[in-house]
Amino acid sequence: GAGVSQTPSNKVTEKGKYVELRCDPISGHTALYWYRQSLGQGPEFLIYFQGTGAADDSGLPNDRFFAVRPEGSVSTLKIQRTERGDSAVYLCASSHHETREVHEQYFGPGTRLTVT
Amino acid sequence: GEDVEQSLFLSVREGDSSVINCTYTDSSSTYLYWYKQEPGAGLQLLTYIFSNMDMKQDQRLTVLLNKKDKHLSLRIADTQTGDSAIYFCALDMGRRALTFGSGTRLQVQP
Numbered sequence: 001g002a003g004v005s006q007t008p009s010n011k012v013t014e015k016g017k018y019v020e021l022r023c024d025p026i027s028g029h030t031a032l033y034w035y036r037q038s039l040g041q042g043p044e045f046l047i048y049f050q051g052t053g054a055a056d057d058s059g060l061p062n063d064r065f066f067a068v069r070p071e072g073s074v075s076t077l078k079i080q081r082t083e084r085g086d087s088a089v090y091l092c093a094s095s096h097h098e099t100r101e102v103h104e105q106y107f108g109p110g111t112r113l114t115v116t
Numbered sequence: 117g118e119d120v121e122q123s124l125f126l127s128v129r130e131g132d133s134s135v136i137n138c139t140y141t142d143s144s145s146t147y148l149y150w151y152k153q154e155p156g157a158g159l160q161l162l163t164y165i166f167s168n169m170d171m172k173q174d175q176r177l178t179v180l181l182n183k184k185d186k187h188l189s190l191r192i193a194d195t196q197t198g199d200s201a202i203y204f205c206a207l208d209m210g211r212r213a214l215t216f217g218s219g220t221r222l223q224v225q226p
Contacts, residue, residue, distance in 0.1 A: 091158070107158040
């Protein structure tokens with residue numbers, strides 16, 4: 001009965017490097033969301049998957065950001081050529097909204113990314 | 117973000133009621149949500165209200181929605197020290213992704 005898990009919990013990388021952040025959603029949840037939370041702000045939407053496909057990627061800030069969910073479960077957020085402005089907590093959430101109208105999203109603890 | 121605004125900070129005494137306010141610009145949301153974030157913990161859904169309702173009560177929590185003024189509030193009765201956290205309102209704006217406010221830090225003094 002595990003909740004949403006994210007790894008790593010902390011990631012420090014140098015400017016220009018490539019990073020991957022992983023999200024394991026709640027088993028059976030078909031929808032998966034990535035958000036980014038900067039210090040003192042609320043989460044900002046990045047991308048939403050329904051199954052294996054990205055149903056809405058309108059929140060990705062630029063083409064350095066990419067996410068996949070090849071088997072409809074685990075998702076990986078990939079950031080190329082990291083910049084200091086990418087430093088934030090990256091949150092993943094999942095929901096099972098096919099049978100429920102209200103979109104109750106369950107959030108993971110996040111990955112804190114620091115770009116030096 | 118700019119679409120959803122909240123005051124930054126609220127301080128109350130233990131046992132008093134807390135009222136956290138949220139204003140928004142977009143009126144297309146089906147559901148409006150309140151989330152709680154404690155240090156080191158993930159966002160936790162507290163409650164939500166359907167857009168055609170004016171009020172929803174859930175134990176110590178009361179949500180009020182004024183669609184005309186685009187104003188959402190969360191009232192916590194008999195506030196406890198364990199209620200100290202950051203509270204976010206969030207709207208779906210007619211889509212799956214949520215748009216969050218910047219959060220209100222609630223400090224409960226003993």
